[in-house]
Ligand SMILES: [Fe+2]
């Protein structure tokens with residue numbers, strides 16, 4: 001899977017280009033990781049319940065919540081918000097900009113909710129550090145959560161502080 005780590009000068013890019021980048025890198029990657037994580041969180045819960053049930057029940061629950069929230073969030077952006085922004089970039093319509101502003105309040109609330117889930121997950125997993133002697137699947141699960149956490153930080157930052165800021169310039 002593709003992890004976006006390059007530095008880009010976003011000021012030179014159109015909003016359509018920024019949206020294309022967010023979709024092709026972050027949205028696609030997030031969906032891939034979520035599928036794997038969801039599968040793994042259930043798998044390690046079943047295998048290691050006796051020894052690590054307390055931690056793994058929490059991980060399983062948080063991963064499930066995160067998957068539900070993130071999938072809905074991505075679809076709302078792809079189907080509603082991003083098309084509205086791309087239309088606005090062409091038309092400059094003031095009413096549309098107002099509607100986008102209202103929509104973004106919900107988007108930002110979702111960013112906060114999802115970021116809070118990651119914070120909770122970090123607490124539960126000791127900053128994504130698996131217990132000593134953890135098996136491959138256990139370590140892979142924790143690594144995926146760590147990779148997704150970092151990717152989500154870049155992704156949400158790009159939306160909130162680059163794309164949404166551009167609308168008010
Ligand atoms: Fe997004």
Ligand SMILES: [Fe+2]
Nearest residue numbers: 077111156159
């Ligand atoms: Fe977002």
